[in-house]
Amino acid sequence: MAVTLGIYYITPWLRWDRGPHAPDQAVLIDMANRRFYFFFVEIWPQEFIYIAGLLVMAGVGLFLITSVVGRAWCGYTCPQTVWTDLFLVIERFFEGDRNARIRLDKEPWTGSKIAKKLAKHATWLVIAVATGGAWIFYFADAPTLAYNFATGQAPFIAYATVAVLTATTYVFGGIMREQVCIYMCPWPRIQAAMLDENSLVVTYNDWRGEPRMRGQKKAKAQGLLPGDCVDCNACVAVCPTGIDIRDGQQLECITCALCIDACDAVMDKVGHERGLISYATLADYNHNMRVAMGGENSGAIDPSNVRDQNGNFVDAIRGFKWREMLRLRTIIYTAAWAAIGIALLIALGTRDRLEVNVLHDRNPVFTTLSDGSIRNGYTVKILNMVAEPRTITLTLDGLPGAVMAINGIDAEPGTSFDIPVEPDKLRPLRVFVSQPRDMVAPGSTPFSFIVEEGEAGETDIYNANFEAPE
CATH class of the missing domain: 2.60.40.10 (Immunoglobulins)
Structure with missing residues (x-):
């Protein structure tokens, strides 16, 4: 979040010396003079093919990332996710953690509760305004526009743009949150075509977690053999889209991996290996499920098939190997992405001025x-x-x-x-x-x-x- 927000807010203020006859803003979309500046690169309107090439590279790159690690874009770098995370940081700062926020919402409207709510929403609005303000700085000299904007001398379109982006950022990041990902974003419906049995996705490993039980010491004393899952629901509590990853892959999962972090923390406390929830491929998951079921394709999971007498995983259990990323689909995507990039670089380096x-x-x-x-x-x-x-x-x-x-x-x-x-x-x-x-x-x-x-x-x-x- 810090990296992506830093890039967005800081980039318009970076300088790049192009001589006395050109603007010195490193990244500038100069609509008035029909130019696009990106550090040492200058694009004229008739050279829009370079922008088109970058968009094609972005699309192919998204296909490549999804085929390798699922919706990692959604979970880590999508603007909706980034700003939602930022708003959640503000919410936790003023209202406390999840349990504290639940208690606060149930309390009557006191002065303290009103103050906390007002402070949270006021900070959200400040962030939303800053978001719209940063966007307009990409289209004009940032220091000049900032002064004109503050003194009321900026063009009307600048104020209108900030107003629209302020509203959308506040509503999407603060109010709607995961609803945007679930109901408005088309990518969850498309991503299935990008995945295969060797794609890494966030997975609850039933083969070692089931049967899930609380009070595992008592269960073992009674002769029961529980799985590693202690049914604490920490994975559900931290999920930004409100799903239970233990139910398997779901459209709403944005691959943010918060459930992995939460589960690993619990596994550390109870003395089990990390990775009950982890990035795993469908091929490895299915193999390990067959091991847990005693070689059958269906039936009950038996924890004794997963671990030996010393409590270690049996040799038949298979983990992810990085070479699984090198398969025909990812090689084709990588080759296409690299070929487009190389072609653009050659064309950019040899173009006439x-x-x-x-x-x-x-x-x-x-x-x-x-x-x-x-x-x-x-x-x-x-x-x-x-x-x-x-x-x-x-x-x-x-x-x-x-x-x-x-x-x-x-x-x-x-x-x-x-x-x-x-x-x-x-x-x-x-x-x-x-x-x-x-x-x-x-x-x-x-x-x-x-x-x-x-x-x-x-x-x-x-x-x-x-x-x-x-």
């Missing part, structure tokens, strides 16, 4: 000038995708006898122009290409606009068409 896009005028497609030459109009957009000013050479190539003229540039028509472009900016140009009548080919003739930057040696080419009468 200079681009040209051209749009041909639609109406009119061409114009006949007084001397008989044919002229076409184009909107040429030069993208300088580095955080420093550059002079870009725009060249016309592949159209015999043609010259171009550019609005706003006071120079004679020619085939090449030097265009200054501001740092990290797009410069649109209105370009008119003319070709003498005697050199015009009927219909559509392909040619190229070439942009070059000498110092970095970057070049980009756009293949356009020159339209003329048939």
